[in-house]
Amino acid sequence: MDEIPKTAAPPEPVAHAAIEVDHLDFFYGDHQALYDIHLQIPAHKVTAFIGPSGCGKSTLLRCFNRMNDLVPVARIGHGQVRIHGTDIYGPKVDPIELRKRVGMVFQKSNPFPKSIYENVIYGLRIQGRTNRNELDEVVERSLRQAALWDEVKDRLHESGLGLSGGQQQRLCIARAIAVEPEIILMDEPCSALDPIATSKVEELIFDLKKLYTIVIVTHNMQQAGRCSDVTAFFYLGKLIEMDRTEKIFTNPGEKQTEDYITGRFG
């Protein structure tokens, strides 16, 4: 078979990068999980990280809000992660403050055993904000942005655990956006949801990118194709290819990417 010609243009430079990863090496103890990762996450876009299990995509995601600090053996060997030009691993950066700017939604929805209302304002409560009018306003705005308001507005003081799986995940998104982050990280946010709930979360992701920069880790190729503007493919801790999603899923530049997305990997 002829070799496929490589005529595709390189990815366009990111005009407004929300996150810059500069030649990052990352370790769990002696095990190197990320090798020389160098990329930019564009602001107000959805960037999808794809790749087989263990490729480092979730590790990189967790580097963006220093969630890896909670893993005792985790460390950065070399390189930087910058958000709007600031090295987030710098000595003056408070990880708690950082996580207000960089919210996270996990694979499994994890509402607190509290009311819907209290779930949404949990971050504000920690910040010591008690003004009832302000909290009411934040609850409505966050639930509206999370496309959940109409479904829960009449039962805000009932337990968040009484919601369906899809509603719980949107509640977690509302909780993440209540503190007005700049960036939202999503680690397999729909893997436990049925297709209808998945569709609602995907619509939400599309709407939220107007306000936030979103990075999503997913194993679902169709979801990456549907939701994201930019896709990065990782393998064995390395960034293999990053480009416009349309390009990655129709005509990727690297054979490894093509083999992975067409299911021929390995």
Add this chain to the structure above:
Amino acid sequence: MSHPFEIQLAHIRETLLLMSTLTDRSLTLAVRAVAERDDKLADLVEASDSEIDQLEIKVDDLVVTYMATHGPMARDSRLMLIASKISSNLERVADQATTIARRARALNKEPELLDVVDIPVMAAMTQELLREAITSFVEGRYELAQALIPRDKEIDELNRRIAAKLISLMMESPENVTRGVHLMTIAKAIERAADHVQNIAEEVFYLYSGQDIRHEQGA
């Protein structure tokens, strides 16, 4: 060991290959029906047309099923698109063969008009293009597919020469008009078949390169 999905993809390719073999055979028989003045050969062409039609439907069915069940990406998604287009183009080549066969039957009722030697040549050139286009598809040779595209112009030129010659024969004698019109229709059918083969070559190039080169020369 192949993945189960690769077996299904191979089934789509094999169906196209079968379709191209039958189409090639139809063209051969149709042109022989003209050259050898044999109605039985024309009957064979018409008989196989419905078989090719059914294969076109089968390819589309396999493609839709594969897309619905596998969500193909990248080259596989292009294969879905071009498999359907190639089958459609092959079916149209087979339709042109049927047109040739019908005209052959009409011609065979008339006395022989000797100046038809270029028609088998034109048909042979078209069949060679078809075989090479299918080879490029089977072997993944996008450069071969690309090289075939300009060759359609040689067939267009031959068609023009045949038409000019037939017009001149018809002007010489009204007795030549009926046969001349049949032969012009046959030459035009071959030229159209070659256009469809050119489309197939463009589709194969797109499949393996990801680049769409249709309409680049205002063709």
